[in-house]
Amino acid sequence: ADIVVLPGDGIGPEVTAAAVEALQAVESAYGHRFSFNEHLIGGAAIDATGEALPQSTLDACRTADAVLLGAVGGPKWSDPKASVRPEQGLLALRKGLGLYANLRPVKPHPAALGASPIKPHLLNGVDLVVVRELTGGIYFGRKQRASDSASDLCEYSVSEVERVVRRAGQLARQRRGHLTSVDKANVLETSRLWREVATRVVADEFPDITLEHQLVDSMAMHLLSRPREYDVIVTENMFGDILTDEASMLAGSMGLLPSASLGDGKPGVYEPIHGSAPDIAGRGIANPVAAILSAAMLLRHSLGLDDEADCVEQAVSQALDSGAFTADIQGSGAAIGTRAATAAVLENLQ
Amino acid sequence: ADIVVLPGDGIGPEVTAAAVEALQAVESAYGHRFSFNEHLIGGAAIDATGEALPQSTLDACRTADAVLLGAVGGPKWSDPKASVRPEQGLLALRKGLGLYANLRPVKPHPAALGASPIKPHLLNGVDLVVVRELTGGIYFGRKQRASDSASDLCEYSVSEVERVVRRAGQLARQRRGHLTSVDKANVLETSRLWREVATRVVADEFPDITLEHQLVDSMAMHLLSRPREYDVIVTENMFGDILTDEASMLAGSMGLLPSASLGDGKPGVYEPIHGSAPDIAGRGIANPVAAILSAAMLLRHSLGLDDEADCVEQAVSQALDSGAFTADIQGSGAAIGTRAATAAVLENLQ
Ligand SMILES: CC(C)[C@H](C(=O)O)[C@@H](O)C(=O)O
Ligand SMILES: CC(C)[C@H](C(=O)O)[C@@H](O)C(=O)O
Numbered sequence: 001a002d003i004v005v006l007p008g009d010g011i012g013p014e015v016t017a018a019a020v021e022a023l024q025a026v027e028s029a030y031g032h033r034f035s036f037n038e039h040l041i042g043g044a045a046i047d048a049t050g051e052a053l054p055q056s057t058l059d060a061c062r063t064a065d066a067v068l069l070g071a072v073g074g075p076k077w078s079d080p081k082a083s084v085r086p087e088q089g090l091l092a093l094r095k096g097l098g099l100y101a102n103l104r105p106v107k108p109h110p111a112a113l114g115a116s117p118i119k120p121h122l123l124n125g126v127d128l129v130v131v132r133e134l135t136g137g138i139y140f141g142r143k144q145r146a147s148d149s150a151s152d153l154c155e156y157s158v159s160e161v162e163r164v165v166r167r168a169g170q171l172a173r174q175r176r177g178h179l180t181s182v183d184k185a186n187v188l189e190t191s192r193l194w195r196e197v198a199t200r201v202v203a204d205e206f207p208d209i210t211l212e213h214q215l216v217d218s219m220a221m222h223l224l225s226r227p228r229e230y231d232v233i234v235t236e237n238m239f240g241d242i243l244t245d246e247a248s249m250l251a252g253s254m255g256l257l258p259s260a261s262l263g264d265g266k267p268g269v270y271e272p273i274h275g276s277a278p279d280i281a282g283r284g285i286a287n288p289v290a291a292i293l294s295a296a297m298l299l300r301h302s303l304g305l306d307d308e309a310d311c312v313e314q315a316v317s318q319a320l321d322s323g324a325f326t327a328d329i330q331g332s333g334a335a336i337g338t339r340a341a342t343a344a345v346l347e348n349l350q
Numbered sequence: 351a352d353i354v355v356l357p358g359d360g361i362g363p364e365v366t367a368a369a370v371e372a373l374q375a376v377e378s379a380y381g382h383r384f385s386f387n388e389h390l391i392g393g394a395a396i397d398a399t400g401e402a403l404p405q406s407t408l409d410a411c412r413t414a415d416a417v418l419l420g421a422v423g424g425p426k427w428s429d430p431k432a433s434v435r436p437e438q439g440l441l442a443l444r445k446g447l448g449l450y451a452n453l454r455p456v457k458p459h460p461a462a463l464g465a466s467p468i469k470p471h472l473l474n475g476v477d478l479v480v481v482r483e484l485t486g487g488i489y490f491g492r493k494q495r496a497s498d499s500a501s502d503l504c505e506y507s508v509s510e511v512e513r514v515v516r517r518a519g520q521l522a523r524q525r526r527g528h529l530t531s532v533d534k535a536n537v538l539e540t541s542r543l544w545r546e547v548a549t550r551v552v553a554d555e556f557p558d559i560t561l562e563h564q565l566v567d568s569m570a571m572h573l574l575s576r577p578r579e580y581d582v583i584v585t586e587n588m589f590g591d592i593l594t595d596e597a598s599m600l601a602g603s604m605g606l607l608p609s610a611s612l613g614d615g616k617p618g619v620y621e622p623i624h625g626s627a628p629d630i631a632g633r634g635i636a637n638p639v640a641a642i643l644s645a646a647m648l649l650r651h652s653l654g655l656d657d658e659a660d661c662v663e664q665a666v667s668q669a670l671d672s673g674a675f676t677a678d679i680q681g682s683g684a685a686i687g688t689r690a691a692t693a694a695v696l697e698n699l700q
Contacts (some may be wrong), residue, residue, distance in 0.1 A: 053394060080545060085536065087537060115573045117575050118467050148432060148541070149508065150540045150542065151503055151504060151506075151539065152504045152540050153489060154504060155501040156500055159498070180497075184588075186428075186435065186437045187437060187441070189493035189501065190500045192495075193495070193500035195430060196430060199588045216592055216594035217591050218595065220593070221595045223597060224468075225467050225599060239592075241567050242567055242570045246574070246596060249570060249571055253464050
């Protein structure tokens with residue numbers, strides 16, 4: 001299998017290196033052959049080529065079996081007057097590959113509950129997946145800037161809503177059969193469209209699952225007060241961005257959470273939900289778990305290697321059980337670094 | 351002082367009645383004269399007049415000294431095909447009175463920490479105010495619907511951002527001097543405008559306060575992991591909607607949180623941040639505290655009666671200290687109802 005690696009900026013290179021090591025361990029343990037080809041994206045690409053997503057990177061991704069991504073962005077490229085930004089590379093990649101469904105599973109690990117701001121008794125048994133629409137909405141609508149005003153257009157078409165709800169429905173069917181669709185239908189026209197389409201798709205194609213609608217503001221609350229009640233949550237791009245960062249607190253640290261961005265063909269893009277964390281970049285202390293679990297999702301969703309994916313996830317669980325915590329989880333006390341945390345996972349991957 | 355009361359729908363009438371009782375207790379304790387005039391808004395107004403905000407209601411509000419509002423909405427008026435919705439009344443009221451700054455203070459009460467999903471040690475000393483822009487952004491931009499798509503336009507002008515940042519700056523100056531401005535400047539054009547204007551207004555007019563920028567997704571996280579670090583948070587309409595509902599969980603229940611919506615002239619509108627809660631409407635179990643604390647904000651911001659406002663807030667604190675909890679805080683065990691909870695507050699208001 002041909003895997004494109006896009007390390008990106010900040011801690012991106014450190015955590016993708018760990019994920020590649022995990023995939024290599026799988027290679028030798030199971031006798032697979034993966035090739036890893038690195039390409040530029042984000043600030044690193046801007047520095048080298050002037051573009052946040054060089055055509056050569058996009059081309060390489062298009063013909064790959066899967067893409068493993070680190071993170072993009074950092075203060076160096078954050079001048080508001082800059083004509084090109086690292087984030088544009090990420091958005092162009094998502095759009096260019098048609099990755100309309102971003103799966104963000106949140107399943108707090110018992111050993112890491114101490115790191116969560118949420119009371120532990122609320123977290124027992126939490127196991128949810130947010131399916132975030134990733135190529136539409138206000139992120140991609142027309143942007144305008146005049147001297148004394150600015151605007152962003154939020155747009156959704158019926159087919160954009162249909163396909164992501166369908167993907168979420170399939171996932172719900174494989175899980176506990178419960179789908180929560182999040183919108184702001186009491187105010188937004190796009191949300192009323194969203195709600196109508198979600199209702200129809202589930203009624204027509206998923207009569208076996210239950211569908212509940214939630215307003216985004218209530219959802220921001222209920223995600224904290226009753227996280228156990230959710231199975232699959234489907235929502236539009238911007239709401240998904242906010243709610244998944246919020247949901248990451250259930251797990252204790254963003255450093256633990258992977259994601260898969262999927263379209264109708266291959267390849268998918270697999271990346272931690274955390275950012276480039278410029279404040280800790282290069283210090284060897286970033287948590288590699290989110291990237292390693294992203295590699296597990298890659299094995300499952302793009303390569304169809306379910307056993308191998310399970311095995312990586314188990315190895316991570318065992319490492320966490322054994323107390324192999326980076327600083328984001330441990331506080332600053334006896335935390336270990338990226339390399340030691342990676343080694344603790346690899347140990348269980350022989 | 352002429353106070354217009356807009357009970358609205360669901361639990362709105364129950365909680366505004368409690369707030370009026372609290373204001374009447376202040377009247378007699380301090381020898382003031384308040385007049386209370388009820389008008390229709392929301393679903394109740396739709397039923398009676400076909401409109402969510404009858405002109406007579408808006409006119410009465412315009413000439414009043416302050417407006418006390420309950421909540422609007424409910425399943426009865428939620429048909430997606432309905433041509434008029436209760437929420438439109440609320441939005442038209444905010445717009446019609448020019449209430450561009452919505453202040454939502456969050457200061458968890460020690461006695462209610464048990465009700466919060468957040469670990470208590472993170473909540474000690476939390477005392478923040480979200481200033482939500484209330485008459486702009488995607489709530490009020492052009493909405494379009496075609497057969498196969500829909501759109502909502504998010505727009506901000508420089509002056510819209512200036513005035514709300516200025517209001518937040520003034521508040522920060524009276525408090526701990528720290529302002530956090532929340533946007534999504536790495537993706538949205540309106541957010542880049544927001545960030546530029548916020549930076550300039552604070553540099554020019556508030557050199558004595560500190561300004562920090564946060565992306566909305568990170569904010570959704572940090573609000574939970576380090577709530578103590580925030581003083582005043584200013585943000586646009588939609589982000590404010592989501593973040594304040596999330597922040598309500600710090601206090602344990604939405605039923606505890608008041609708000610003030612202010613423009614440049616009078617009157618302000620004072621309302622709980624909770625909604626109409628149709629599921630518990632008419633059962634006499636709604637928490638009156640958010641409405642009573644909204645009345646305290648009314649005394650302070652519209653009538654300039656600071657001592658009286660302090661006195662109401664203290665009465666609420668004492669009632670909570672004494673364990674006078676409604677079901678939203680207590681669970682369903684030994685909870686008291688709306689009337690008893692109101693009486694527990696009034697007792698301390700003689
Ligand atoms: C970097 C940014 C453009 C991105 C987003 O908002 O989608 C990030 O926050 C994420 O969630 O993947
Ligand atoms: C009812 C609704 C329109 C309103 C809003 O979104 O502003 C409510 O959620 C609020 O926060 O006051």
